[in-house]
Amino acid sequence: MPLASILEIGEILLQSHVARMGITVRVKEGHLKSKFGGMRGTIEHKWGAPEYPALDVRLEDGQLQLFWFHELDEVY
Numbered sequence: 001m002p003l004a005s006i007l008e009i010g011e012i013l014l015q016s017h018v019a020r021m022g023i024t025v026r027v028k029e030g031h032l033k034s035k036f037g038g039m040r041g042t043i044e045h046k047w048g049a050p051e052y053p054a055l056d057v058r059l060e061d062g063q064l065q066l067f068w069f070h071e072l073d074e075v076y
Helices: none
Strands: 011-013 024-027 040-047 054-059 064-068 072-075
Touching (some): 024 054
Antiparallel strands (some): 011 072
């Protein structure tokens, strides 16, 4: 099954090189911070190596949480 067919329309896997401040993201379901799964937010800060960044995300409920880039999908 193609990867695009399992993602919701308007969302793509977040790649490390496009993770930048100000973009809207969605927390993936089923990772260690599962209570945030499905929530949307905005990247506020990028930490670490460019190829494997950690990201501060301001979630829709106002919380600021730290995620690895692979735990997020970009939302258009």
